[in-house]
Amino acid sequence: MRYGVGMACAPPPHAVPPPQLTEVVVRLLRPDERPRWETLMRQHHYLGFTAMIGKSLRYVAEWRGQWLALLGWQAAAFKCRSRDRWIGWPPVIQYQRLHLIANNGRFLILPEVKIPNLASRVLALNLTRLAADWQAVHGHPVFLAETFIDPARFTGACYRAANWQVLGTTRGYAKHQRTYTAHHQPKWVLIYPLHRRAQHRLADPHDTGGRLPTMNPKTLTPTQLASLHEQIGRVPDCRRRRGIRHQYRPVLTLALAAVLCGARSFAALGEFAASLTQTQLKHLGCRYDTRRQRFQAPSESTLRRVLQASDADALDRVLGQWLLAQADPHEPLAVDGKTLRGARRPDGSRVHLLSAFLPQQGTTVAQIEVGAKTNEIPELRRLLDPVDLPGRVVTVDALHTQQETARDLVEAKQAADVFTVKDNQPTLKQDLAALGLDAVPPSAPHR
Numbered sequence: 001m002r003y004g005v006g007m008a009c010a011p012p013p014h015a016v017p018p019p020q021l022t023e024v025v026v027r028l029l030r031p032d033e034r035p036r037w038e039t040l041m042r043q044h045h046y047l048g049f050t051a052m053i054g055k056s057l058r059y060v061a062e063w064r065g066q067w068l069a070l071l072g073w074q075a076a077a078f079k080c081r082s083r084d085r086w087i088g089w090p091p092v093i094q095y096q097r098l099h100l101i102a103n104n105g106r107f108l109i110l111p112e113v114k115i116p117n118l119a120s121r122v123l124a125l126n127l128t129r130l131a132a133d134w135q136a137v138h139g140h141p142v143f144l145a146e147t148f149i150d151p152a153r154f155t156g157a158c159y160r161a162a163n164w165q166v167l168g169t170t171r172g173y174a175k176h177q178r179t180y181t182a183h184h185q186p187k188w189v190l191i192y193p194l195h196r197r198a199q200h201r202l203a204d205p206h207d208t209g210g211r212l213p214t215m216n217p218k219t220l221t222p223t224q225l226a227s228l229h230e231q232i233g234r235v236p237d238c239r240r241r242r243g244i245r246h247q248y249r250p251v252l253t254l255a256l257a258a259v260l261c262g263a264r265s266f267a268a269l270g271e272f273a274a275s276l277t278q279t280q281l282k283h284l285g286c287r288y289d290t291r292r293q294r295f296q297a298p299s300e301s302t303l304r305r306v307l308q309a310s311d312a313d314a315l316d317r318v319l320g321q322w323l324l325a326q327a328d329p330h331e332p333l334a335v336d337g338k339t340l341r342g343a344r345r346p347d348g349s350r351v352h353l354l355s356a357f358l359p360q361q362g363t364t365v366a367q368i369e370v371g372a373k374t375n376e377i378p379e380l381r382r383l384l385d386p387v388d389l390p391g392r393v394v395t396v397d398a399l400h401t402q403q404e405t406a407r408d409l410v411e412a413k414q415a416a417d418v419f420t421v422k423d424n425q426p427t428l429k430q431d432l433a434a435l436g437l438d439a440v441p442p443s444a445p446h447r
Contacts, residue, residue: 021117024068026125028133029058037070045108046153051342052105055138057130061122068113069122072106073130075099076146082168082189083146089203095265097202102134102194104147119158127162131194143198148187156188164190220257222283224326229253229284231322238309250284251298251306256319258303270300317386320356320365324388327358332393332418334359335383335400337376345372352376354383356394376400381408389415398422 029037037058041049052058054075061069076098077083083101084094109119127145134142148170149156156166169186195201220228229249237248258272274297276284281295289296298306324333335356343351349372356366368383370376380400393416394409401419409417421429 021115021121024061024063024118024121024125026059026061026071026122026129029060033060034058040067040110041070041072041106041108044111045106047106049106053103055099055134056105057102057133057137059126061118061125067110068115068118069110070106070108071104071122071126073102073134073145074105076101076103077148080146080189081171083191086167086191087144087199087202092267092271093203093205095267099140100142100202101144101146102130102142104145107147117161120161123158123162123164127192127194141195143193143195143201145192145194147190149190150185150187152185156190159190162192164192166190220260225253225257225280226283227325228257228322231318232256234318235314236311238311239306246287246296246298246302246306247285248306250281250286251302252310252315253284254286254298255303255307256315266300266304269303273297273299273303316367320367321386321388323363324358324365327361327363329391331358331360332395333357333365333387333389335380335394335396337370337399347372354379356383356387377402377405380405384409384413387413389413391415393418396420398424401425401428 052074056074059071131141167189172184172186174183232249232253254273258269263269287296337354340351352370357364370379395418398420409415
């Protein structure tokens with residue numbers, strides 16, 4: 001397993017006066033405290049620190065404002081034989097409900113702190129608020145907490161004292177991207193139910209509590225499904241002609257519809273396709289089996305091969321245009337660039353993406369990678385070139401407040417734009433200040 005949990009090595013004599021454990025407080029980390037939290041974790045935790053995996057929460061245990069311990073929670077391990085056997089869920093249910101488990105990926109008692117029973121007390125305080133915090137931050141609860149302990153380094157006494165249950169050991173493999181490699185260092189698997197019926201709520205196929213939007217063919221209307229099917233026709237078929245049984249457009253439409261309805265794995269794609277009715281398969285143009293006299297849905301393996309062979313850039317453009325067409329035409333389109341954390345090119349340079357998205361929905365409709373030898377300004381035109389923008393408001397940050405960009409948006413794309421002016425353009429900022437725009441607010445009857 002790639003996850004590891006443990007406290008720092010034997011700390012020196014404590015520099016913190018031993019408080020009453022009842023005075024220790026565990027709280028969520030504030031945004032401005034995150035750099036300090038990550039620096040301490042990187043310096044003192046035996047695994048170091050790069051990033052939390054998936055959805056995450058960070059906590060700090062303190063006494064009278066002084067930090068004593070740090071905790072980090074992240075997405076659950078994708079596979080864990082002992083945990084999955086204890087829950088008793090089938091693979092399809094597992095992939096749908098894995099988000100209902102939180103993994104204690106980091107736990108650190110700061111080196112200058114040496115207080116008896118502090119670790120178990122901090123764990124207990126953290127567990128009493130974890131489910132509620134996860135619901136408030138991420139919009140859904142968690143029913144089970146898990147962690148992995150290296151027995152060569154730690155005994156796990158503080159977890160046992162906090163009523164965690166030992167299920168067994170891992171198989172001694174670590175996951176790197178899509179492959180597993182053996183490191184021959186099995187870790188103990190510990191769990192803590194956050195709900196009195198955690199097993200039932202995770203494994204029962206009829207339990208809907210806490211579930212994120214999942215596969216439901218009725219989520220997309222027939223009109224939306226038909227328009228998506230038509231739009232997919234613009235994506236070229238990259239498969240070889242020999243051995244093709246399913247037409248390209250129906251297979252790709254089903255795959256994208258499944259993702260839009262909440263599917264997050266190839267197994268979930270297959271389940272979505274199998275749930276469609278004969279009428280839906282007929283309207284999508286799926287293959288008709290003359291021997292069985294019924295329309296045949298593509299299998300999971302077929303959906304996987306088609307997606308892996310497709311032109312990702314062309315598919316991204318087509319899907320972005322379709323998503324934009326489904327949105328409110330009056331909703332503005334925002335453009336922003338972000339550098340991906342932890343992602344680097346072969347030459348060591350960091351990966352930077354420029355995205356156009358609908359802020360009210362949180363939907364990205366176009367995205368490109370900004371080359372290492374250029375910047376966002378010339379790439380903005382390439383980003384918005386395939387996007388249909390007539391009559392839509394486009395907002396950009398101060399970096400893109402350029403005459404050529406404004407001319408391209410207004411004249412070529414027939415869009416309205418909102419630019420930000422900062423101190424990097426002092427003359428323009430002074431000109432705007434001289435116009436006295438404060439006296440003419442947008443709500444005024446005469447503008």
